[in-house]
Amino acid sequence: MSNIDMITEEAADDLLGRGYSRRQLARVAAVLSAGAVTASVGRPAWASGGVPDPAPTAKIRIGANECWTGPLLPGQLAASKAIASGNRYSPHDERGDFIKAVMSVEGVPYDHVAPWPGSSDPLSRAVVSFCSPTRGLVTADPTFELAGRTADWLGAPVKRVPLTADHTHDVKGMLAADPNAGLYYVCTPNNPTGTITPIADIEWLIANKPAGSVVLVDEAYTHFAGVPTASHLSVAHKDVIVMRTFSKLFGMAGMRMGYIMADPGIIAKMMRYDGGMQSGALPLPSLACATASLTAARLIAARRTEMQAARGLALDHLKTRGLTVVPTNANMFMIDWKTKQAKDMQVAFRTQSVEIGRSWPIWPTVSRVTVGSTAEMKAFCMALDKVWT
Structure with a gap:
């Protein structure tokens, strides 16, 4: 069966009716089948943009916005228990248990929650579902590029709007x-x-956007910030998607777990192309780990506090070196090297076995650095003193 055969007849008619060509349908099919690619052998072409993953041999890996440690202990124990029952397809309703955990934490109805293996699939799927050659995508610049790359790949117009003065x-x-x-x-x-x-x-954008369009709020890093979230907007409005992932604070990047909150009609539109196969492809240990972790409020707060302390240590050191840093509320910060290219500074840090993050085209002298453990941030500061002269 070819990739395009996975698209239902109804969905194909919808895509053609929105202006996609039959050639573009093959690209849509590739996007829908990319979940397995992302989880097993690497990111698809439109997701990676040619950017390599952080060097796996570096002693200090603070370039990919991963958490510095693994899942919270309740999640580890729940996943271990699920593995012990791995001989069964589904000992009980693990998916339902997860959705109920989201309901208890976020205050959204059961039918407004859809779990996914990570956040890449639903993000790209949202582009497929609501963009077309005649109705494009609008993102910030700089921001996470996957949505823009997916739209580019599909032939939907993309507008990238610079951030405000306060970013x-x-x-x-x-x-x-x-x-x-x-x-x-x-x-x-x-x-x-x-x-x-x-x-x-965000509420202003929702109130003023054109009819029929959708606002997608990606809150992958919200647990690191501890600020009011947009989950309630997914209930108050039928054209809003709020997306989360367990790849960040929860330390589950390799376990591929995420979810969206949206009106049931939105969820149905996103699943109609292939019957939501990726949404159903959820390993039980990942579901169990996520369910137990999501409700561990005290441990979430403690991990956030630990990150903030490590971040503060690094930011204080950067200030003593006279370097400009964008104020941040997450487990990352942006350093402006002013007279040096970010790509050159990345190479310089690699000589110290420290893998920092990359830059974005709009800011070629600015590097993103992930906040790791306190020990990792101390090692980053020591490396900085050696490479920044």
């Missing part, structure tokens, strides 16, 4: 850039800046 999403500028877009993507805390876009700004 939040310029929602009025985003609407002005394309008043008829199909999808407006807001990442808060933003990757790579770690900055928060106020809920009031």
Whole structure:
């Protein structure tokens, strides 16, 4: 069976009706089948953009916004128990248990929650579902690029709008850039800046966007920030998606677990192309780990506090060196090297076996650095003193 055969006849008719060509349908099918690619052998072409993963041999790996440690202890114990029952397809309703945990924490109805293996699939799927050659995507610049790369791959127009002076999403500028877009993507805390876009700004965008379009709020890093979240907007509005992942604070990047909160009609549209196969492909240990971790409020707060202390140590040291850093509310920060290219500084840090993050085209002299453990941030500071002269 070819990739395109996985798209249902109804979904194919919808795509063609929205202006996609039959050739583009093959690309849509590739996006829908990419979940397995992402989880097993690496990111698909439109996701990676040619950027390699952090050097696996570096002693200090603070370049990929991973957590410095593994899952919270309740999650580890729950996953271990699930592994022991791995001879059964599903000992009980693990998916339902997870959704109920989301309900208890976020205050959303059962039918507004859809778990996924990570966040890449639902993010790309949202582009497929709500963008087209005639209704494009609007994102910030810089921001997480997957949505933009997916739209580029599919042939949907993309508008990238610079952040405001305080590094939040310029929602009025985003609407002005394309008043008829199909999808407006807001990442808060933003990757790579770690900055928060106020809920009031998101509400303004929802109230003023064109009819039929969708606002997607990506809150992958919200647990590191501890600020008010947008989950309630997914209940108050039928055209809002709020997306989360367990790859960050929860230390589950390799376990591929995430979820969206949205109106049931939105969820159905996103699943109609292949019957939601990726949403159903959830390993039971990952589900069990996520369910137990999500409700561990005290441990979540403690991990956030630990990150903030390590981040403060690094930021204080950078200040003594006279380096400019974008104020951040997440487990990352952006350093402006001013006279040096970020790519050259990345190479310099590798000589000290420290893998820092990359830069974004709009800011070629600015590097993103992930906040690791206190020991890792001390090692980063020592390496900085050797490479920054």
